[in-house]
């Protein structure tokens with residue numbers, strides 16, 4: 001059997017990182033088994049589905065490197081097929097037209113509530129004869145679900161999850177306007193797409209039994225089901241907006257690398273011994289349902305940043321310089337000189353950064369095309385620097401035969417001695433001018449990379 005998994009997002013908002021993790025697990029399971037990973041956009045809710053959300057999902061998957069096989073399936077395009085399946089069940093006597101109105105059902109519900117009874121709608125139309133059908137009323141189509149016995153979902157992670165059939169009503173498959181419900185569409189699409197394994201959040205476990213009943217009514221083989229615990233916030237509560245940015249693209253904006261985010265999400269809910277750093281290739285080799293955790297995992301931003309720092313350091317300088325230059329150029333184009341400077345500086349910059357935004361901030365110190373941005377602290381130092389000392393620094397640099405960081409360091413050390421200062425004290429001033437900040441990578445190296453002309457330009461009040 002070829003494994004076929006799917007990711008089935010509803011395009012009603014950004015790609016939540018919980019969904020990104022679901023996509024990752026489906027991707028890894030398919031790749032591990034040399035199977036297929038399919039994408040289905042569940043866009044049947046026409047009011048809530050948007051083009052932007054669809055785009056955001058596709059872009060996020062691309063950014064995360066979760067490439068899917070075959071064409072994207074749009075659920076809304078399959079309505080006719082969903083209807084065909086529903087009517088075939090009516091024909092087979094396994095589903096029926098129900099003419100009860102919402103009001104009637106609401107009244108029955110209120111009655112049961114008043115008696116403190118659990119409400120299950122038992123449609124009077126379940127076994128009605130066509131001759132009894134009213135005219136001028138548009139019916140819904142309901143599945144004739146079993147009223148007795150139990151339904152057992154054999155979840156590969158959660159174990160057997162049992163429900164008494166008497167607790168389930170006859171679910172609606174087609175609304176009175178003929179549109180399919182999510183329950184019907186999901187089953188028909190999973191069947192038609194040949195899905196063998198459904199891996200999704202455990203918020204869908206409550207749908208699994210009804211879906212299984214429908215599979216059985218249709219005579220389809222029920223795919224293997226895996227319901228994974230949701231991600232919780234750092235405080236242990238269910239992840240919500242108040243825990244900060246949740247869309248995948250926000251993590252991109254915050255400066256995470258996709259490989260770091262994928263590694264983090266993988267470990268959040270799945271483990272392979274004590275391994276923390278797991279490359280995509282290793283993940284594909286090692287991924288298994290058995291490694292999934294049964295309890296909800298908590299987001300830990302410090303760990304996420306640590307992992308990102310690791311992946312930053314692993315990238316080679318030119319690749320990283322290109323990424324950072326692209327980020328800078330989203331705002332302003334920069335010259336080849338600046339780009340060259342950033343590349344030269346990268347080896348010193350990358351161990352100092354956790355996120356790409358940190359790296360961008362430092363890289364801007366090497367851009368010579370527009371004025372350096374200067375922090376308030378550095379500005380204070382600049383204002384208090386003795387003009388005479390500044391002139392001596394400029395003269396020292398101008399007189400250098402060899403403009404290398406070692407020579408720069410040596411000569412500035414001599415200057416500090418002459419001025420009766422510690423080298424650190426002198427560099428405190430110089431750093432403010434050269435880097436526009438009170439912390440930076442080695443100023444000697446910065447001066448070397450910037451070159452004489454640009455260094456002198458900065459060493460002015």
Ligand code: GLU
Pocket residue numbers: 008009010042186200204
């Ligand atoms: N469209 C559903 C969602 O976005 C997923 C359905 C499923 O995985 O079965 O939550």
